[in-house]
Amino acid sequence: MNIYDVSKHAGVSIATVSRVLNGNPNVSEKTRNKVLNVMAELGYTPNVFARGLGLNTMQTIGIMCSDSSDPYLANAIYYLERALRSFEYDAILCCTGYDLDAKQKYFNLLRSKRVDAIILAGSKFVEMRPKDNSYLIEAAKDLPLMLVNGYLEGENIYSTLCDDHAAMHHAATGLLKSGRRRILYLYTSYSFSGVNKMEGYKDAHRDLGLPLDESLICQCDKDISVARDTLLGLHEQGLEFDAVITSDDSLAVGAVKYAHEAGISIPDQLSVIGYNNSLLSRCTDPEITSIDSKVEALCTTTINTLMGVFSGMNVPSRTTIASDLIKRQTTNF
Known part of the structure; x- marks a missing residue:
C-alpha cells in the first residue's frame, strides 16, 4: 500500500495526497476529508522518514x-x-x-x-x-x-x-548560621553541576570567614548503602561532623541510615540536606530537607x-x- 493507491482510490492527484500528508493549507476541507477517509479505509500509514524529507523536518x-x-x-x-x-x-x-x-x-x-x-x-x-x-x-x-x-x-x-552554586551556598550558609561548624560534604562526581555545587559549599565558609576543613569533603558512589557505610567508616575513624550536605538525595538517604545505625539523633545532633527534592527525600523517617533544583x-x-x-x-x-x-x-x- 502506497501513496499511488491512495491517489487512485480517492480520485485525486499524487500531489494532492502529498499536500494532505504534509498539512498544506492549500487543500479544501472536502478534499482533505476524502483523502483521509480513503487512507483509513485502505489502512495506509505514511512513511514517516519520506514525509520528513519532504517537509525538511522529522518532527x-x-x-x-x-x-x-x-x-x-x-x-x-x-x-x-x-x-x-x-x-x-x-x-x-x-x-x-x-x-x-x-x-x-x-x-x-x-x-x-x-x-x-x-x-x-x-x-x-x-x-x-x-x-x-x-x-x-x-x-x-x-x-x-x-x-x-x-x-x-x-x-x-x-x-x-x-544555579547549583547559589543553591549549595544558600543551604550551607543556613547550616553554618544555625551553629553547625563541622559540615561534611558528600558528593558523587566532578561534572559541571558537581563542580558548581562544591564551590558553593566552599564559598559559604569563605564568605562567613570560617575555616574550611578539606577532610570533610568526601566522594562516594551514588548509592544509598555506600553512602551509609562511608559515613560509618568516617565516624569510626574519629572524624567529627554535625551536619551532612549532599550532592544528591540518594546520599542524603544514606546519611539518615547512618544516623539511625550510629544512634545519632536527627536533627538535634546531626542535620542532613539532600539535593534534587526527589521522591527519595520523602521516603525516610524523618523526611529530608532538600534543594529543589526545579x-x-x-x-x-x-x-x-x-x-x-x-x-x-x-x-x-x-x-x-x-x-x-x-x-x-x-x-x-
Whole structure:
C-alpha cells in the first residue's frame, strides 16, 4: 500500500495526497476529508522518514541521558517528552552510560535518524577536556543542541541550568548560621553541576570567614548503602561532623541510615540536606530537607527555547533558574 493507491482510490492527484500528508493549507476541507477517509479505509500509514524529507523536518527530537534509572534523569525525561508532545514532536531516547565513546556512538546514531535537534539531559555530557566536546560543537553547525543543567559555549548550543552554586551556598550558609561548624560534604562526581555545587559549599565558609576543613569533603558512589557505610567508616575513624550536605538525595538517604545505625539523633545532633527534592527525600523517617533544583522548570524552559529556535526567534543561549530549599525534619534552622 502506497501513496499511488491512495491517489487512485480517492480520485485525486499524487500531489494532492502529498499536500494532505504534509498539512498544506492549500487543500479544501472536502478534499482533505476524502483523502483521509480513503487512507483509513485502505489502512495506509505514511512513511514517516519520506514525509520528513519532504517537509525538511522529522518532527522528532533526540534525547540523550546517561542513566534513566537515576530519579533526577527519569523525571527529566518525563518532563521533556511531555513538553515535546504538547508541540506534536516525537522523541527518541538513548541511555548512553558515562563512557565518552558510547556517548559519541549514540549521538551519531541520533544524527543518522535525521532528528531535528538533540537534547543532552544532565551535566555528564560536558567533558572536562575541551577537545572531548569538539564533536558537539561541530554537530551544532547542522542542528540545535539543548543542554539540560549543563553548559557548553558554542554557536547553536543552548543551555538551561539550575544555579547549583547559589543553591549549595544558600543551604550551607543556613547550616553554618544555625551553629553547625563541622559540615561534611558528600558528593558523587566532578561534572559541571558537581563542580558548581562544591564551590558553593566552599564559598559559604569563605564568605562567613570560617575555616574550611578539606577532610570533610568526601566522594562516594551514588548509592544509598555506600553512602551509609562511608559515613560509618568516617565516624569510626574519629572524624567529627554535625551536619551532612549532599550532592544528591540518594546520599542524603544514606546519611539518615547512618544516623539511625550510629544512634545519632536527627536533627538535634546531626542535620542532613539532600539535593534534587526527589521522591527519595520523602521516603525516610524523618523526611529530608532538600534543594529543589526545579527539574520540571528546566525541562519546560528547554523545550520552549527549542521551539523558539525553530521559529527563528532570538532566544538566549543560557538560561539560569533559581532553586528552592525545601525544609523538612532533618534540619531545624
